[in-house]
Amino acid sequence: MKLLTLDKVDFTGKKVFLRVDYNVVDNGEVIDEFRVRSSLPTIEYLLEHDCSIILASHNGRPDGKIVEPMSLRPVAKLLPKLLNRDVIFVDNCIGNEVDSEASYLRTGDVMLLENLRFHKGEESNNKKFAESLADLAECYVDDAFAAVHRAHASIVGVPKLLPHAAGLLLEREYNTISELMKTPAKPYTAIIGGAKISDKIEVLHELLKHVNALLIGGAMANNFLTALGNNMQSSLIEKKSLADAKKILSSAKRHNVRLLLPSDVIVAKDIEGKRGLRTTKVSELKPGEIALDLGPETMDHFNEVVAKSKTVFWNGTLGRAEVPAFAKASESLAHAMISSDAKTIVGGGDTAAYVDKANLHSHFSFVSTGGGASLELLAGKKLPGIEILMQK
Ligand code: ADP
Ligand code: 3PG
Ligand code: MG
Secondary structure (H helix, E strand, O other), X not given: OOEOEHHHOOOOOOEEEEEOOOOOEEOOEEOOHHHHHHOHHHHHHHHHOOOEEEEEOOOOOOOOOOOHHHOOHHHHHHHHHXXXXXXXXXXXXXXXXXXXXXHOOOOOOEEEEOOHHHOHHHHOOOXXXXXXXXXXXXXXXXXXXXXXXXXXXXXXXXXXXXXXXEOHHHHHHHHHHHHHHHOOOOOEEEEEOOOOHHHHHHHHHHHOOOOOEEEEOHHHHHHHHHHOOOOOOOOOOOHHHHHHHHHHHHHHHHOOOEEEOOOEEEEEOOOOOOOOXXXXXXXXXXXXXXXXXXXXXXXXXXXXXXXXXXXEEEEOOOOOOXXXXXXXXXXXXXXXXXXXXXXXXXXXXXHHHHHHHOOOHHHOOXXXXXXXXXXXXXXOOOOHHHHOOEOO
């Protein structure tokens, strides 16, 4: 089965609903320009074909309510600078005002809708909500590779109602990652960090069937270390994932996968690292301490495995890399990957943003905007947002 790509549908002069992943705003600020820049080629393609464009995205997890710091308005301020043209912003994604603004759009106009997840119907894939979105446009393009693992209204509901195709970013990401999955050169190492624990831990069961080594860092590691009896004190843990962590530990043995966990971590008493910053063994955290990065001993072990690998996939920063004091392990891993002979793939909004900000982007074989999405694809799972875009 093949993806329906942009060249397979005649978009000339059409009003297009373009689903992008602008899940990049934190507390009113754009913290990841990489995802926004990655969406430009499809926008430009459509503009060259005399389209008008309605951009739509989720941001954060507002759970069906209006949460002002999760508004997409900061992206509407950034886009005109990148596109060199005005961008209309509407502070809702459905309703009379949006309908009327959409009806006035003419060739070359670009409009950005407010956060789709301010409405419950987005995540529940509500039919009426999808119809209201579809009514705004004549066709649909999905360029939100990073969200194709979500069966939400704007990902699977709207394309059922409109002529549709995959955008250039989604096409490139899907093709590159699925190609890698077919024949990864061995040894194949995956490094998983980050904070979306319950989301990603289940996928690790599948990933174990493909890799030779699995290195776990970030807040994800806290759950494995707790499952093994360490007291991780005030570190980020999702209790519901502890049972999964135990299962993965024994499944790794069955699959003969080398699973590495941190032996030392950098801790602090607050998440900005202002109080009590120190390096400690994972078995010796004191009350109130939070593990926020991996320690140097752990990184020596991780980097040794990376150096011997032929394929390396990394998703999830190894620490709270937004704060420089907790970006050391991620920096060390990035350099180990770059200086190895391996094919190197980095995935994830926060991970790619880190690599991008550190100016290391061009040294990797591929940097994907998708975290959960690239992980699920590599683990061999079927992704709802991809299935819907396949040629029937
Ligand atoms: P990605 O966006 O790359 O897919 P995630 O969203 O799963 O990755 O996780 C990235 C987030 O994880 C970052 O915001 C980072 O601050 C956080 N993080 C990493 N390690 C820790 C830790 N030890 N404690 C708390 N947060 C962490
Ligand atoms: C991501 O950042 O990985 C995507 O935007 C998906 O976000 P979600 O995990 O909140 O669905
Ligand atoms: Mg993230």
